[in-house]
Amino acid sequence: MRIKRLIMYFVLFTLALLMLMPFAWMVLSSFKEADEVFTYDMTWLPSSISFSGYYRALTEQPFLKYTFNSIFVSLIITVAQLITGVLAGYAFARLNFPGRNLVFIIYLSAMMIPSQATIIPSYILIRKMGLIDRYAGLTLPFLAGPFGAFMMRQFFLSMPESLEEAAVIDGCSRFQVLGKIILPLSKPALASLGLFTFMGAWNDFMWPLIIINRDAMRTLQVGLSLMRADLYPDWPMMMAASVMATLPIIIAFLSAQKQFIQSLAFTGVRY
Amino acid sequence: MHSKWKRLGNEQTKTALLALLPSFILFCAFTIYPIFYSLYLSFFNASLLSPTRAYVGLNNYVNLLQNPTFQKAVRNTIHYTIGVVPIGIALSLCVAVLLNNKLRFRNFFRAAFFAPVVTSMVAVSIVWTWMLEPNYGLINGVLAKVGIAGPGWLTDPAWSMTSVILLSIWKNLGFNMVIFLAGLQDIPIEINESADLDGVTSFQKFRYITIPMMRSSIAFASIVSMIKSMQVFGQIYVMTGGGPANSTMVVVYYLYQQAFEFYRSGYASAVAWVLFAAILILTLAQNRLLKSQ
Numbered sequence: 001m002r003i004k005r006l007i008m009y010f011v012l013f014t015l016a017l018l019m020l021m022p023f024a025w026m027v028l029s030s031f032k033e034a035d036e037v038f039t040y041d042m043t044w045l046p047s048s049i050s051f052s053g054y055y056r057a058l059t060e061q062p063f064l065k066y067t068f069n070s071i072f073v074s075l076i077i078t079v080a081q082l083i084t085g086v087l088a089g090y091a092f093a094r095l096n097f098p099g100r101n102l103v104f105i106i107y108l109s110a111m112m113i114p115s116q117a118t119i120i121p122s123y124i125l126i127r128k129m130g131l132i133d134r135y136a137g138l139t140l141p142f143l144a145g146p147f148g149a150f151m152m153r154q155f156f157l158s159m160p161e162s163l164e165e166a167a168v169i170d171g172c173s174r175f176q177v178l179g180k181i182i183l184p185l186s187k188p189a190l191a192s193l194g195l196f197t198f199m200g201a202w203n204d205f206m207w208p209l210i211i212i213n214r215d216a217m218r219t220l221q222v223g224l225s226l227m228r229a230d231l232y233p234d235w236p237m238m239m240a241a242s243v244m245a246t247l248p249i250i251i252a253f254l255s256a257q258k259q260f261i262q263s264l265a266f267t268g269v270r271y
Numbered sequence: 272m273h274s275k276w277k278r279l280g281n282e283q284t285k286t287a288l289l290a291l292l293p294s295f296i297l298f299c300a301f302t303i304y305p306i307f308y309s310l311y312l313s314f315f316n317a318s319l320l321s322p323t324r325a326y327v328g329l330n331n332y333v334n335l336l337q338n339p340t341f342q343k344a345v346r347n348t349i350h351y352t353i354g355v356v357p358i359g360i361a362l363s364l365c366v367a368v369l370l371n372n373k374l375r376f377r378n379f380f381r382a383a384f385f386a387p388v389v390t391s392m393v394a395v396s397i398v399w400t401w402m403l404e405p406n407y408g409l410i411n412g413v414l415a416k417v418g419i420a421g422p423g424w425l426t427d428p429a430w431s432m433t434s435v436i437l438l439s440i441w442k443n444l445g446f447n448m449v450i451f452l453a454g455l456q457d458i459p460i461e462i463n464e465s466a467d468l469d470g471v472t473s474f475q476k477f478r479y480i481t482i483p484m485m486r487s488s489i490a491f492a493s494i495v496s497m498i499k500s501m502q503v504f505g506q507i508y509v510m511t512g513g514g515p516a517n518s519t520m521v522v523v524y525y526l527y528q529q530a531f532e533f534y535r536s537g538y539a540s541a542v543a544w545v546l547f548a549a550i551l552i553l554t555l556a557q558n559r560l561l562k563s564q
Binding site: 009015020023025026029037038039041083088091092098100112113114117141143144146149173174175206221224227235239245249254260261264 | 283284286287288290291293294295297298300301302303304305306308309312319366369370372374375378379380381382383384385386387388389390391392393394395396397398399400401402404406407408409411412413415416441444446449473498502504505508509523526527530531536539540543544546547550551554555
């Protein structure tokens with residue numbers, strides 16, 4: 001029994017170290033000098049801790065601008081998704097209107113559509129609207145989605161209706177009911193949807209890649225991918241940039257591990 | 272009381288339309304309209320650079336299916352899917368079963384396996400590119416220390432797809448692990464306890480209790496992984512650009528190139544619809560599976 005447990009720990013530790021190895025390599029390389037990485041005798045540790053990679057990422061590349069763009073765009077998308085998702089989800093869950101089931105079925109079916117299947121017409125539409133190289137062009141297609149509406153509907157349906165019934169009979173409008181009674185009770189669902197949306201927007205790559213041409217408008221993901229395209233790769237600088245791009249998400253993940261995993265398990269239907 | 276509740280019906284319709292409107296407009300503009308417009312475009316010879324287009328019927332589809340690069344992209348996508356899904360599912364199932372025991376450091380293990388899931392594909396692809404760098408990278412450095420000359424992981428067509436597959440298995444392991452951990456919670460404890468009393472070995476428990484009880488979780492995770500695999504793009508764009516010699520050319524990268532590098536919007540729309548049809552079949556299979564549970 002004891003030996004079996006030892007083997008189990010050994011296997012798990014080995015696998016966990018393998019999983020963390022790329023992160024360790026990223027962090028250690030980011031502290032190396034630019035030419036130090038070009039040695040045939042590979043070493044893990046930098047000869048001395050150098051911040052020059054970070055310095056170059058922040059000065060030679062508009063890294064802060066990329067970061068700002070990513071934060072700004074992801075926040076707008078997240079807030080908008082929460083608003084449109086709550087409103088639509090509430091309409092589907094609680095309000096009777098003609099055609100409700102039909103519209104809901106269309107929403108449900110649309111979740112099967114992969115984003116690549118709609119990307120060309122979306123691009124043409126955004127270009128016609130003159131929104132290439134604009135924040136509006138980066139965000140507009142993602143301000144609402146069938147998934148948010150679906151998820152909020154399911155959550156609202158799981159709440160007892162009696163709470164609202166009393167408030168409506170007392171003369172509250174539906175929007176007051178939503179704001180004062182329902183939303184305070186919906187924090188877990190809002191947190192899950194918000195986290196999921198933010199991560200999706202932060203990590204999104206293909207849309208910002210095609211919709212942005214101007215360097216100052218690029219998001220972090222696109223900016224990072226272009227550093228890679230350089231003919232003479234500056235690895236410590238790229239690793240420093242990768243550290244800065246992944247660290248905020250990793251810290252957020254470590255401090256709210258449960259919520260992250262729940263959010264992804266809860267939203268797992270939508271890979 | 273209930274009649275008053277019902278009389279609010281008309282008011283309700285107005286409120287409902289108002290609440291649904293923002294979501295509905297965006298949904299129509301960026302999901303419903305594009306999916307039909309891309310079907311329409313796929314019957315035209317159209318370019319993103321010119322406003323004119325000519326109707327060509329099914330020509331785009333015929334050309335597509337005969338195009339050697341597209342055929343290669345389909346084969347590579349299948350190769351990638353077969354490389355990622357079975358190994359990824361098996362590995363994450365094993366990890367989930369191990370983590371389902373009473374363990375010290377359980378949170379550490381779970382975080383270690385899940386961390387790649389939350390980090391961006393572009394960033395980890397750059398890190399892996401550096402790790403797999405043939406002359407100065409980590410992997411070949413370690414191999415050299417034990418006397419093996421490692422290959423040009425991303426520059427040798429024989430190894431490039433394997434490299435991308437390894438990255439993807441690493442990146443998605445935690446995601447499937449979470450699905451399996453949830454599934455393992457649903458296995459009644461009594462079953463495993465009575466098996467222990469009967470002196471059943473761990474391997475037998477895994478083979479005759481865990482796997483059959485987890486059948487639906489495994490099927491669900493497999494189909495989700497297959498759908499994700501068919502949409503692979505970010506790691507290809509960053510690590511190989513479809514090369515060398517088209518050895519990592521996959522369907523979505525082909526679509527991206529045709530549409531946004533060669534501006535062939537009609538032809539690329541046909542690619543989009545072929546992809547959509549394939550994903551639709553998998554999704555319908557998934558829905559049927561979820562219903563049968």
